[in-house]
Amino acid sequence: MVTMLDYINEEEDTLLKILENHTLKEDENLAKIEHLMILATGSSYNACLSAKMFLEKYGDLVVTIEEPYNFNHYGKLVPSVDAVVAVSQSGKSASTIDAIAKIKDQNVFHMALTSDLNSPISKVVDQVIDLQMGIEKVGFVTKGFVSTVLQMMLLGITIGFSKQKLSEKEVNEAKGQLKQVIQQIPEVINKSQNFFNNHQPIFKLGQRFIAIGYGPAWGTAKEFETKFTETVRKPSHGFELEAYMHGPYLEADTQHILFFIENESINSKRSEALRSYMFIYVGDVFTITTKKAEANNTLGLEINCPEWIAPLVLIIPFQIFAFQTALSKGIDLNVRIFDDFDTVLKSKI
Template sequence: MNKQTWDMYDYIVESKDAVRRMVDHKDEILKEATEYFFSGNINRIYLVGSGTSYHAGLASRSMMEKVLGIPVIAQYPMDFKDQEFLPDSNTLVIGISHAGRSTSTILALDKAKEKGYATIAASAEKNTPIMDHAERFLEISVGPEYAAPKTKGYIGTVATLVLLALNIGIKSKKITALEYENYVSDLLDTTDNIPAIAGKSVDWYNYNKEELLKSRRMIIVGYEQCKSALMEGTLKVLEAVRYSVTGYELEEFMHGVYHSIDQDTFMLYIGSEGQYYNRMINMRNYFEKERGNKNFVITSDKGLEKDPRNLIFDFKNHPYFASLEYVVPLQVLARKLSSDLGIDCNISSDPGFHKKMGSYTY
């Protein structure tokens, strides 16, 4: 695909092959970062990044903790930089920036180096400023992505961090060879679903298109492992449709936001399997019956398929990888809705914004 023919939707579907290529070349991609991890006595990891990079860190954190048996903290770069009390040593900071230019992530890596921490810069781009601010480089090997809202970047970053943890886990004997193979297989099974989810999402969007085009206020709700999917999905819709879209964790939403729901509010629920699913459906039913607003559920629960507003798909619902599935309908929604609103989301609303704000380092 050349730069003249790129489109956000193509990159969504391409995520499957990007992850498969990553798995095929994982030993080469992860070699430097893995060896570096073992050069010190690391007992804590910070994943720092903004936007999609932060969301990917959040999605990877639980899996990394499970495999490595050490605390893994996902944090915004400026929160890390300004944090007064940080551990003294034995800490690894992975600074994540898809374009390799995030000023805040660079500042966080500089703070980490001042503290004497181990540092790795993770990026999809080589020879960018972030590489000069970390001891080692970790490539997010997803290939080119020219669209303004990054989709492969999220899925590829999660896959990279998960594979790094698995590589360290098997070499340190914290997981068995069978566990390693099963996790890799589960990751591939999940991401292999992406093209089918995208196709189903297009059908769902087309059926509900006329109603969705009326939306000017949208709220996305999720929970547990899919909290990162709701945050990333909210960001993609915001970047693409360019009107008010907000995302909330289920309990956070219940603590006040519910007051603001009226008949013109469109609500999307990420209904992944989990202990809070029935609680979320109860809330959805409340708004359907008592507030009369527009409600859409993304779920694998076939009990809801009678309502065409709901997107029903046979999601894998893996406890650590579900966010890689549930983000896809929101990515597709962002692309299709923006297109029908006459917005070309492949092009930034202001290509010079980061230079004006100083948020990218050149």
């Protein structure tokens, strides 16, 4: 039976194929985009949040991310929005399809990013972007998450090139950086597994898990929240660095395990200061960083890349931790729970 771990181990090959298949071409519809609205929920939302900085930087545009159900019932299309991309790995998300229908008659360009080109969402948009990672049969999305991050990054590159804001040389340089990071995924997986093995008793006994990130790593923290909630099934939360410092820290106690997600940034010093402060108030503090490890409680990936690319690999340790922590707690992820959920709640078409 296929597991989360199987899909995690396929991530390098999948991402390299996506990168190799990316065709650089000018698109007149993309060239017009100044304000892009993304409709996504769950892991798709987290992936888009992870790619937002890259997308805005290379696409030279403004990006807004909306939860489709809330947008459909309470939202309003901002006049400056000139394009919408709906992200649904299965292509069957009812709320996302309904949100597209709400704005279908407005003068905006509609796209969908999905794994199933024959899915319901593919039939209600102007252009479909193939996620190019097949159908992920395990409900706890891993390969689909990183594929979405990369596809959104490549969309940013294509938009920038179509707008003539990026030269072919700059595009190739950006794709070269992406490739270098992707090729380090096997080593990231290996380091993450070793780190888990060294700290397994802490993960096994953990009752409250919190991740804190800044910039694009906020998306990583939110995906940590999603994965740990789905698999470990203990209270788990992902916070943006400054948001954690405005109230949530007040619940900290010795049952809390904190993960600080760090990379090269002007915000790294602030994260380090918070980490040092919280150390004496919680059970354990771990750091996941793109830099070299300087302590036993730090997982150093030693990857030299700008922070807007780092989300491609920073999530992988948490995917490993989620899978292995669930196993250590005796949770069989192959046993489906709430099997009638989608049918009763009509969350999927």
